[in-house]
Amino acid sequence: MNMELAFKIAGVILMILGPAHLYFYKYFDWEEESKKMSPLNGQIFLVHSFFISLVVLMMGILLFFYTQTLLVRSTLGKLVLLGLLIFWSCRLIIQLFFYDAKLWKGNPLYTFVHISFTFLWTYLVVILGHAYWQIYFK
Numbered sequence: 001m002n003m004e005l006a007f008k009i010a011g012v013i014l015m016i017l018g019p020a021h022l023y024f025y026k027y028f029d030w031e032e033e034s035k036k037m038s039p040l041n042g043q044i045f046l047v048h049s050f051f052i053s054l055v056v057l058m059m060g061i062l063l064f065f066y067t068q069t070l071l072v073r074s075t076l077g078k079l080v081l082l083g084l085l086i087f088w089s090c091r092l093i094i095q096l097f098f099y100d101a102k103l104w105k106g107n108p109l110y111t112f113v114h115i116s117f118t119f120l121w122t123y124l125v126v127i128l129g130h131a132y133w134q135i136y137f138k
Helices: 003-027 030-035 039-065 075-097 108-136
Strands: none
Touching (some): 003 030, 030 039
């Protein structure tokens, strides 16, 4: 698969995933859950959830609409690719080592989601890492 297509696929997925947080909000009943926290923590949780959604959407837009800009050797492209690579590498590590397996094992839906996101974060790390290597180290 060529890098441009790989970035566009990732972009579409992230542009869907960002707004999908609105569904997560309802599915996991974050409004009610946040009321169990102190008012400050509850509001911080909801605000951070919104901004995670926005950042994921913006990353998708960047990967989809500005693919060529990222795949051309430049100082800004290097910093953006490296930033995305670090971000998604951290997310993959968290997926693999932070979530307690008791939360998803035994529940077919949660197991499917856990495995799917593990593959998605791996895909992002691989394509971003490959692009970074090809552009800046070859």
